[in-house]
Amino acid sequence: MSPHFKLMDESAMPPAEAMLLRSKLHWRCGLRRMEEKKSSAGITTLYDALLSAMRWYILTHLHNEIGEEPEEKLENDRFVFFLMKKAGILDRSFDLQLLEEVVDKALMEEDFQEDQDKVVQQLEQLLTRLGLLPFDVSKLPPEDPATF
Numbered sequence: 001m002s003p004h005f006k007l008m009d010e011s012a013m014p015p016a017e018a019m020l021l022r023s024k025l026h027w028r029c030g031l032r033r034m035e036e037k038k039s040s041a042g043i044t045t046l047y048d049a050l051l052s053a054m055r056w057y058i059l060t061h062l063h064n065e066i067g068e069e070p071e072e073k074l075e076n077d078r079f080v081f082f083l084m085k086k087a088g089i090l091d092r093s094f095d096l097q098l099l100e101e102v103v104d105k106a107l108m109e110e111d112f113q114e115d116q117d118k119v120v121q122q123l124e125q126l127l128t129r130l131g132l133l134p135f136d137v138s139k140l141p142p143e144d145p146a147t148f
Helices: 015-035 039-061 070-074 077-086 096-107 113-130
Strands: none
Touching (some): 015 113, 039 077, 039 113, 096 113
16 A cells, blocks of 8 residues: 555645655655564655655756656656756765665565665665755654554
8 A cells, every 4th residue: 555545636736746745755654664674665665755756856946857748757767867867966975776776675575684774874865965854744644554
């Protein structure tokens, strides 16, 4: 179940606002899942929080770089990473290869514990650089305790 299920209606929101709220909801839920020892679900949810935050950043700060068919282009993760690198947001300090390896392991239910803390720390630093973190969690819609 998606962490934003019934907490927001993306279709009724401007795209940038939807990406921002989605990112915050996924960040909160991903951290909760990690605390609950649901590491695979947690890390993949945090990865989605990152992608949503980057899409939000592109829509609000790099909209001139998107070109034609922005919705379709922003669904392409590689295009999102390309724009973030081009803008200098993703630099050598962020280990994208490690992130992708850990997410792949999480999706395959393989062990990634040795890299988990490093990846979460990198995600937190990048989300801070993007301007997403910190945010007031109490201003988000309350989570449904039944959400995985």
